[in-house]
Amino acid sequence: MLQIKNLVVQIEDNRILNGLNLTVNKGEVAAIMGPNGSGKSTLSYVIAGKADYEVLDGEILLDGQNILEMGPDERAAAGLFLAFQYPLEIPGVASMTFLKAAINAQRKARGEIELTTPDFIRRVNAAATKLEVPKDMLKRGLNVGFSGGEKKRMEILQMALLEPRFCILDETDSGLDIDALRIVSEGVNALRSPDRSFLVITHYQRLLNYIVPDSVHVMSAGRIVKSGGKELALELEANGYADYREIEAA
Amino acid sequence: MAQLTLMRTPTETALVQAFDAAKATLPGDVESRAKAFEIFNRNGLPHRRVEEFKYTDLRALMREIAPFAVKPSASDAAAALAKTTAFAGTEALDVPFVNGHFVRDAVKFDALPEGVEIVPLAEALASGHEWLARLSPVAWAKDNPVYQLNSSFMADGVMLRIVGAVETPIHLRFMTGSETAVATATRILILVEDGASVTLLESHEGTNGAAHQPNDVVELIAGDRTNVHHVRLNREGDQTLALSTLALKLGGDAYFNSINVVAGSSISRHQVFAMLNGENSKAQINGVSMIKGGQHADSTLIVEHAAPHCESRELFKTVIDGEATGVFQGKIIVPHHAQKTDGRMMSAALLLSEGGTMNNKPELEIFADDVQCAHGATCGQLDDDLLFYLMARGLPRMEAERLLVQAFLGEAIEFVDNEAARDGLIAIAEDWLKARV
Numbered sequence: 058m059l060q061i062k063n064l065v066v067q068i069e070d071n072r073i074l075n076g077l078n079l080t081v082n083k084g085e086v087a088a089i090m091g092p093n094g095s096g097k098s099t100l101s102y103v104i105a106g107k108a109d110y111e112v113l114d115g116e117i118l119l120d121g122q123n124i125l126e127m128g129p130d131e132r133a134a135a136g137l138f139l140a141f142q143y144p145l146e147i148p149g150v151a152s153m154t155f156l157k158a159a160i161n162a163q164r165k166a167r168g169e170i171e172l173t174t175p176d177f178i179r180r181v182n183a184a185a186t187k188l189e190v191p192k193d194m195l196k197r198g199l200n201v202g203f204s205g206g207e208k209k210r211m212e213i214l215q216m217a218l219l220e221p222r223f224c225i226l227d228e229t230d231s232g233l234d235i236d237a238l239r240i241v242s243e244g245v246n247a248l249r250s251p252d253r254s255f256l257v258i259t260h261y262q263r264l265l266n267y268i269v270p271d272s273v274h275v276m277s278a279g280r281i282v283k284s285g286g287k288e289l290a291l292e293l294e295a296n297g298y299a300d301y302r303e304i305e306a307a
Numbered sequence: 308m309a310q311l312t313l314m315r316t317p318t319e320t321a322l323v324q325a326f327d328a329a330k331a332t333l334p335g336d337v338e339s340r341a342k343a344f345e346i347f348n349r350n351g352l353p354h355r356r357v358e359e360f361k362y363t364d365l366r367a368l369m370r371e372i373a374p375f376a377v378k379p380s381a382s383d384a385a386a387a388l389a390k391t392t393a394f395a396g397t398e399a400l401d402v403p404f405v406n407g408h409f410v411r412d413a414v415k416f417d418a419l420p421e422g423v424e425i426v427p428l429a430e431a432l433a434s435g436h437e438w439l440a441r442l443s444p445v446a447w448a449k450d451n452p453v454y455q456l457n458s459s460f461m462a463d464g465v466m467l468r469i470v471g472a473v474e475t476p477i478h479l480r481f482m483t484g485s486e487t488a489v490a491t492a493t494r495i496l497i498l499v500e501d502g503a504s505v506t507l508l509e510s511h512e513g514t515n516g517a518a519h520q521p522n523d524v525v526e527l528i529a530g531d532r533t534n535v536h537h538v539r540l541n542r543e544g545d546q547t548l549a550l551s552t553l554a555l556k557l558g559g560d561a562y563f564n565s566i567n568v569v570a571g572s573s574i575s576r577h578q579v580f581a582m583l584n585g586e587n588s589k590a591q592i593n594g595v596s597m598i599k600g601g602q603h604a605d606s607t608l609i610v611e612h613a614a615p616h617c618e619s620r621e622l623f624k625t626v627i628d629g630e631a632t633g634v635f636q637g638k639i640i641v642p643h644h645a646q647k648t649d650g651r652m653m654s655a656a657l658l659l660s661e662g663g664t665m666n667n668k669p670e671l672e673i674f675a676d677d678v679q680c681a682h683g684a685t686c687g688q689l690d691d692d693l694l695f696y697l698m699a700r701g702l703p704r705m706e707a708e709r710l711l712v713q714a715f716l717g718e719a720i721e722f723v724d725n726e727a728a729r730d731g732l733i734a735i736a737e738d739w740l741k742a743r744v
Contacts, residue, residue, distance in 0.1 A: 105699050108691070133701035145696045149714025155700075158710060163701035198714075215700060 058083045058254045059104075059223055064115035066096075066103050066279075073099040075279035076115070081223075081272075084251040088265055088290060089258045091276030092298040097258045098142060100276070101227040104256075105139040106132050119223060133159075134166035136222030140212040140229050147199040152211065155199050156181060156218060163219060184217040188244050206237030213244040224248070225256045230264040242267030262294035277301040319351045321372040326459055329375060333462055335432030335439075343458035353452045362634040362666040363576050363605040365453075368548065373520045375460065376406035376489035384410045387484025393510030393540050397727040399478035406483055407491025407521065408463045422471040422503065428464035428494055438466050442496055444528050445554040447580040447609050453550045454578075457524045460492035468498045469505045476506035476725060483513035483521060483544065490520040497527045501558065504534035506725050511551075512571070513544035522550040531558035531585055536724050537565040540732070543572035552578045559585025559614065566723055569596040569604045570735050576634075579608035583617040590619045593719040594635075595732075597739045599628035607636040610652075612645040615675075621652040624719045626712055627663035628743060635684070636668045643674040652682040657689065657715055659708070659743070709740040 059081045066074040073096045081087045091097050103110050104117055106129035116123045124132050147155070161171040172180075185195060188210045200208050209229055216224055226245065230238055245255070245268050257268055265273075265287065273289040274281045275298075282301055283289065315323070326344050330337050352369060353360035379387065384405040391403075400420060403410045409427050419425065431439060448454045467477065479495060499505060507527075513519050521543065529535050543549045549572040557563050567577045579592055596604040610619050625633035635654035656665035667684035689711050697707035716736050723729040 105695075107695050107699075128704070129695060129698040130701050130703045130707075133699055139699055141696065141699075145693055147693060147696075147711070147714060149717045150710055155697075155710070158702055158706065159697075159700040162703060162706060166701065166703075219700070 058085075058120060059256070060118040062116050062118070064103070064117065065113040066099060067111050067113060068099070068109055073279050074103070077280050079274060079281055081254050081256055083254060085272060086249065086255040086257060086268065086270045088270035088273045089256065089276050090260070090262075090273060090290060090293055092301070093260075095276045096279040097276055098227055101139055101225045101256075101258055104225060105129055105137065130162065131166065133219070134163045137225075138216050138219055138221035138223070139225045140209075140216060140227060142227040142229075142231060144200050144208040144212050146201045148201050150199050152195045152197065152199045153181065156215065159215070160218060180218060184214050187247065188214050188217070189240055190214055205232035206234065209233060209237065209241050210244070213241055217244065217248060222252065223254050223256070225258065227258050228260065229257075230259055230261060238264070238267060262290045265290045275301055315351065316366055318366070318369050318372055323348065325372055325375065329460065333460070334429045336435070340459050343455050347452055347455035347459060350452065359607065359636065362636070363574075363603065368574055369520070371518075373488040373490040373518060375462065376408070376483075376485060376491050378408040379405050379484070381412060383484065387482045388413070388480070390484065391480060391482050391510070391512050393480065393512055393542055394478055394508050394728055394731050396731055397476060397478070397508065397725065399476040399508055401478050401480055402465060403480040403482065404463070404493060406485055406489055407493045409465055420473055420475045422469060422473045423477065424468040426466040428466060428496070429462065431466055436466070438468070438496065438498065441498060441528060442494075442526065444526060444556040445580045445582050447582070447611065448552060448554040451552065451578065451580070453522060453576070454524060454552050454554075457492050457494060457522045457552065460522070461494040461524070462492055464494040464496070466496040466498070468500065469503045470500045471503055473503065473505045476508050476728070478508040478510070481509070481511045481521070481523065483519045483547070485519070486514060486517060488518040488520070490522070492522045493524070495523075495525045497525065499527065499529040499533045499535055501530035502532045503530070506536040507538070508728060509537070509539040510542065511540065511549065512542045513547050515544040515546065517544060517546055519544060519547040520550075521547065524552045524554065526554045528556045529558060529561055529563060531560055533558060533561045535563050537563070538723055538725065538728050538732070539565070539567040539577075540735070541567065541569045541571050541575055541577070543575070545571070545573060547572040549575040551576070552580065555579070555581040555590075557581070557583050557585065557588050557590060559588055561585065561588040563588070564591045564722060564724065566593040566595065566719065567606065568732055568735065569594075569598065570739055573601070574603045576605035576607065579610075581608070581610045581619075582613050583611065583619065584613050586614045586616045588614070588617045590617070591722055592619070592621045593722055594623040595716050595719050595736070596625045596633055597716070597736065598625070598631035598633060599743070600631060601629070602631040603634070604631075605634035605636070607634070609638045609640065610650065611640040611642075612648040612650060613642065615645050616647045617645070618649040619651070622719050623654040624716050625654070625656040625665060626659065626716065627656060627665060628659040630660075630662040632664045632666070634666045637682070638670040638672060639680055639682070641673040641675050641678050641680065645675050646677045648675060648678040648680065650678070650680040654684045655715070656686040657712065658686065659689070659712070705743070709737075712740055713737065
């Protein structure tokens with residue numbers, strides 16, 4: 058489903074990704090782990106289409122189509138979703154207004170008819186109940202005054218409503234207590250399907266106890282340096298990233 | 308002894324001629340008009356070396372004087388009013404004006420809501436009505452050349468008196484319907500008696516393509532324990548130079564809320580002179596300007612806390628596209644006796660293009676020692692990170708921008724109490740943003 062080939066990316070003359078290769082198959086949950094500064098968040102931003110990064114080489118294919126020439130909105134309409142590590146606060150834009158605008162923009166881009174208001178509200182209510190998002194939160198400005206856990210739940214709520222094909226979770230576990238981690242993980246697990254793939258980016262193995270991956274990739278100095286099954290995450294938890302830093306230094 | 312001759316621009320010479328020609332036909336006491344014009348004429352049109360007009364140089368901007376509009380025929384007035392759309396969805400008592408003249412036939416004087424009295428200004432001036440003694444309640448306005456011009460040329464308007472709680476909003480609907488450029492000067496005097504409450508809507512619309520020159524003054528004397536909501540909308544024609552003034556004198560234990568929304572005219576300057584004259588009152592004075600192309604919008608205000616224990620909030624939002632220019636000049640004045648004053652003034656501008664300009668000049672003049680006053684001014688662009696966040700959810704760039712600009716303006720619009728009027732303003736902001744594409 059997603060193929061990244063020899064991706065080289067820099068920001069302000071700082072090379073962050075150095076020929077990164079990664080394949081995530083349809084229905085697969087792939088985890089990327091790695092130390093701070095290895096380029097994990099850059100990878101998620103580059104896939105989503107943030108403008109600050111300069112792609113020097115390589116390609117990113119979503120179902121065979123190179124998405125690097127597409128704007129972030131076009132990528133979203135093509136089925137890509139990034140759950141932000143730090144979801145932004147947008148005062149004055151009510152969450153409901155935002156959700157409806159996002160869903161209908163994507164439907165419009167795909168040539169589908171817009172959702173009717175009752176249909177939209179029904180879907181939001183169903184998703185909000187599952188993720189334990191109170192209704193009054195949806196009426197307030199997007200993420201304004203939300204706790205870290207509430208913001209992450211709002212990200213997963215958006216993911217559930219937008220029904221993407223490929224989801225990137227960028228350190229979704231950061232700033233979450235155990236209860237929030239459980240709610241968020243259950244939300245993600247409920248969305249797992251043979252047609253939907255996930256790229257789960259995290260520092261810690263803990264998240265992967267809740268969202269059990271099919272594959273684990275270790276990232277260091279802007280490259281995938283080791284790939285394996287879910288047991289690789291446990292190994293990393295026991296030994297740390299020291300082994301891979303040496304590769305970096307070498 | 309050498310004679311000193313003041314240099315006059317052709318516009319100023321034309322104004323002198325226009326006044327000499329008009330003064331005999333304008334209603335009311337010629338002497339007081341002549342006095343007002345003489346005061347204006349001492350300095351002429353204000354220019355950029357006059358501090359208050361530094362960013363809006365009227366001497367440079369008013370190259371010609373449009374002829375003063377005559378009273379339209381009943382059919383012309385009806386045709387012009389049929390083209391107005393402002394506050395269409397808001398139920399209100401309609402008080403219409405066409406080309407600066409009150410359309411008397413449109414108001415049913417025998418069926419006015421309880422607590423509302425309306426006196427046509429032209430008649431009041433001619434007959435020397437007793438309420439005229441309450442005209443010009445705010446000294447700051449009297450020193451202002453735009454106001455002095457209005458005092459010289461005011462041809463029509465109404466005087467309103469509000470007693471008790473008036474539920475039906477009153478809509479002062481101004482339409483400049485002439486196809487050729489005209490100048491107008493209207494004066495509205497609103498007396499809100501002690502304990503009364505009212506919502507005032509004021510809309511200004513006009514034909515495109517003609518360089519109209521309206522100069523409107525609204526004077527509001529709100530007594531003790533009054534509650535007044537005022538919503539003003541500028542949807543003047545695209546060549547119009549619109550000058551307007553709101554002069555407010557507010558009593559004690561009162562609440563006053565005003566917003567001016569600029570969504571029209573080529574050049575506009577809205578002046579607010581507010582005097583908080585009684586203790587424990589609160590004033591919320593907001594402004595929203597949406598300008599593009601070569602438009603110029605000036606919001607100038609003076610808020611004088613003339614009594615202790617008052618609170619004022621001023622919130623002005625300007626969105627600038629194209630080569631447009633925004634101006635904000637705000638001053639809070641706190642005399643030495645106005646202790647416990649709480650004043651906060653904010654002007655925020657959003658530049659959507661490279662070529663736009665914003666001039667922000669917030670000032671505080673504080674002589675009391677136990678006050679809380681603050682002012683702020685910002686000028687920036689849309690946040691790239693916020694835009695990316697919205698686009699990553701599927702919103703195309705223009706739509707993402709629109710949502711963010713609406714949110715920016717919404718902060719000032721949300722103070723409008725009347726739901727239909729508020730929705731109308733939000734729709735105008737949406738239309739303005741959609742027209743950008």
